[in-house]
Amino acid sequence: MSFTSIKIIAVLTIAFLWISCKHDPAFQPTPEPVVVDTLCDPNEVYFQNDVLPILISNCTQSGCHNEQDQAEDIVLTSYDQLAASMPDFQDKNWNKNELIEVLVDSDPEDRMPLDAPPLPTAQIDLLKRWIEQGAKNSECNENSTGNCDTTSVKFSTFVQPLIQQRCLGCHNGNNPQGGVSLNTYAAVQTSALNGKLYGSLIAASNWMPKGGQRLNDCNLAKVKKWINDGAKND
Numbered sequence: 001m002s003f004t005s006i007k008i009i010a011v012l013t014i015a016f017l018w019i020s021c022k023h024d025p026a027f028q029p030t031p032e033p034v035v036v037d038t039l040c041d042p043n044e045v046y047f048q049n050d051v052l053p054i055l056i057s058n059c060t061q062s063g064c065h066n067e068q069d070q071a072e073d074i075v076l077t078s079y080d081q082l083a084a085s086m087p088d089f090q091d092k093n094w095n096k097n098e099l100i101e102v103l104v105d106s107d108p109e110d111r112m113p114l115d116a117p118p119l120p121t122a123q124i125d126l127l128k129r130w131i132e133q134g135a136k137n138s139e140c141n142e143n144s145t146g147n148c149d150t151t152s153v154k155f156s157t158f159v160q161p162l163i164q165q166r167c168l169g170c171h172n173g174n175n176p177q178g179g180v181s182l183n184t185y186a187a188v189q190t191s192a193l194n195g196k197l198y199g200s201l202i203a204a205s206n207w208m209p210k211g212g213q214r215l216n217d218c219n220l221a222k223v224k225k226w227i228n229d230g231a232k233n234d
């Protein structure tokens with residue numbers, strides 16, 4: 001080996017060591033919106049689009065399964081963390097699948113989310129379908145049909161289900177996160193009309209849903225339209 005190549009290897013090794021040692025324990029990767037080519041197939045359940053929002057919203061509140069608190073050594077803020085925390089998450093035998101098992105446990109002391117009502121059956125069924133389809137780290141593009149229909153955006157058929165899926169896990173109950181409750185129409189209307197609801201979705205950093213993927217452009221446009229039309233209970 002020539003002297004030059006030894007020098008290059010030495011420099012690269014030092015650079016590598018320097019970079020790999022420079023980690024800040026408080027560092028939190030900020031999920032950036034990513035453009036995905038795959039169109040959403042209505043028969044498929046996608047991890048990033050459908051499953052992760054449920055986990056983030058219901059399981060990662062402070063004190064629970066987020067990167068800082070790691071309750072019971074379980075972190076549910078990403079696919080890799082889920083796989084590391086619950087190695088049997090792909091098992092289609094529901095009694096052996098910890099993820100499903102804790103959601104349907106008949107003992108309220110053991111059932112997740114702790115001290116909260118059980119997840120709606122529709123959400124548990126969605127998780128089961130995702131597992132039946134292989135429990136992959138999948139993602140689809142909800143925008144790429146090109147036609148985002150904002151003509152009739154209603155509270156009952158759009159805003160409420162969206163909040164239920166993406167926000168309520170943290171903004172529900174007697175002690176909602178950030179002191180913001182979103183569990184009634186009136187509460188959502190208040191934060192819609194004072195600008196905080198939309199503002200929280202488009203914030204440059206620390207947007208809502210906290211720790212999760214930003215809502216896609218189409219959903220943002222729909223929320224904005226509903227607010228601009230008066231945030232009605234329709």
Ligand code: HEC
Pocket residue numbers: 056057058060061163166167168169170171177178179180191196197200206208209210211
């Ligand atoms: C994983 C928990 C979590 C989820 C999910 C979540 N939030 Fe929050 N939210 C918080 C916390 C915690 C705060 C307090 C501020 C902070 O710590 O960033 C907050 C604050 C807010 C605020 C107040 C911001 C302000 O300016 O005062 C609004 C509005 C809000 N959230 C709306 C939403 C909406 C809408 C969703 C769903 C799209 C959502 N949140 C999902 C945890 C969450």
